[in-house]
Amino acid sequence: MALEHAILVSxxxxxGSGYELARRFDRSIGYFWPATHQQIYRVLRRMDEAGWVKHTEIAQEGRPDKKVYRVAAAGRAELTRWLAEPEDPAVLRDGLGVKLRGASLGSVDVVLKEIERHRAEHATRLEVYRSIQKRDFPKxxxxxxxxxxxxxVLRGGIRAEESFTAWCDEVIEALRKDNP
Amino acid sequence: MALEHAILVSxxxxxGSGYELARRFDRSIGYFWPATHQQIYRVLRRMDEAGWVKHTEIAQEGRPDKKVYRVAAAGRAELTRWLAEPEDPAVLRDGLGVKLRGASLGSVDVVLKEIERHRAEHATRLEVYRSIQKRDFPKxxxxxxxxxxxxxVLRGGIRAEESFTAWCDEVIEALRKDNP
DNA sequence: AGGTGCAGTGCAACGAGTTGCATAGGTACG
DNA sequence: CGTACCTATGCAACTCGTTGCACTGCACCT
Known part of the structure; x- marks a missing residue:
């Protein structure tokens, strides 16, 4: 599996420190592999014990000390090994589909509102990605x-959000027509 | 959370029995919420103990006995409760993005092959979904x-796979141009 | 003076998903 | 005749992800 590998790539x-990594994940790699600071700290310690990474404690003024991690030789080896290894294609997992499927067992109207809410959230993510694209990759x-x-990778995030919001629009329109 | 609810919807x-549910998940609801027979059996027992479902043991000839589950009143109540409850929008989680991101640390060529392989798998899923659409929803x-x-819901699966394969195509073309 | 937010690390408990295995009889194929 | 696959249920162990909490100290706002 892959949180180890996502961290090694980063x-x-x-x-960087665990904290910095957590913030990086919130941005770039997190589009494809979200992780909380808890997971990251735990995995960093594990990889440290396994010798995949090494850390240096850095004392700071006015701030807590931090541990800056670097990839060790064993970590680089593991990373190249993993890169060459085939991976199972990912599957979709979204409770919204389940809700839509069961909509007629509750209130279709409430589910419709939920879909509109999700659409808005995904549209916001999409805007974030697009502005990153404009800023960091103008050409x-x-x-x-x-x-x-x-x-x-960013394009993948953009495409996924575009596709999802377009699906929401299709669903919203169809439900409105069906539910006057 | 939601395997409970996915099962209740189904x-x-x-x-149906746990086994039947597992096979249904492989088809319809599984596009949005995959689950193995192990998870399903465990959750069914849990829901049985909680009174959300009831089961009847059915003896069969030439086959093992099975337990057929029905939704009980408490289960219906839970389902409508959950349907009205807001849900966190799902996030993407695909190791392929991580591999692409780290491609230059290993062999870009090997990663490219991996992306082609994933493209083929997703394209196959897409064809399956499209044939279901043709067969079950011609109009x-x-x-x-x-x-x-x-x-x-099926449209959501179709759109997701279309979008993913299109992204793979974009990636493959770009990597080929960059990597002569 | 008190609340919020950021930087920084971490534990503990729980819940969800994965993997390997066990059992058991039936059918189908070579 | 052996092998493999289908129906059918389940345990045990493990990994992964989530949530809530704890501690420190500074900066900023009201």
Whole structure:
């Protein structure tokens, strides 16, 4: 599995503390692999014990000390091993589909409102992603290597949110027509 | 949370055994909420103890006995309660994004092959969904109520797979151009 | 003076999902 | 005849993810 690997990818790009990693996940890698600070701390300790990463304690003024992690040789080896290993395709998992499926057992109107709410949230995420795209990748055709990969991951997030909001629109329209 | 509720929705439509439910999940509800037989058996027992469902043991010839579950009053109440309750929007979680992000740390070529493989799998799922759509919902504009909801859920699965395969295509093309 | 929020790490308990295995009889194939 | 797959249920162990909490100290707002 992969929180280990997601962290290794992030740490290879740049060393950082658990806290910093948690914030990075909220942005970039988190589009495809969300994680809370709790998970991250636990996995960091595990990887430290396994020798995949090393940490240095850094004393700070006015702030708590922090542990900055770097990827060790064993971690790099594990990462390349994992990159070459096939992975099971992901599955969708969204309670909203279950709600829609069961809508007629409760109030269709309430479920409709819920779908509108989700649509709004996903549209907000979409706007966030689009503004990142504009800011960080204004000329996609000029990208290469790591920057290109990062851009393509962002594109995945954008496409997923576009598709989801479009589905919500289809559902909302159909339910409105059916439920006058 | 929601495996309970997914099962309640499915059982409300039609009573069934754990085994049957597992197979139903492989098809319809599983597009949005996959579950293994293990999870289903465990949750069924839990719901039985809680009085949300009742079971009848049915002896069969040439086959093992089975327990057919029906939704009880408490289960119906729980289901309508849950339907009215707001739910957190789902997040994407796909290791493929992490691999792409880290591609330059290993072999871009190997990651590209992996993406092609995922594309093929998702395309297969998409074809399955489309054939279900053709077979079960040839005239979507005539649908109402529960049938309409079921159709719209399927549409969600179709849209998700379409969007994913299109993203894979974008990635494959971009990586090929970048990696001659 | 008190509340909120940020930076920073962490424990403990729980809930959800995964994997391997066990049992058992029937059918179908080579 | 053996193997493999289908129906049918379930235990045990494990990993993964979630939630609530604890502690420190500074900055900012009202």
């Amino acid at each position: 740490l290879t790009e740049r060393a 996609p055709s000029t990208l290469h290597g790591r920057d290109l990969h990062q851009y393509l | 059982l409300t439509e039609r009573a 979507p504009s005539t649908l109402h109520g529960r049938d309409l909801h079921q159709y719209l």
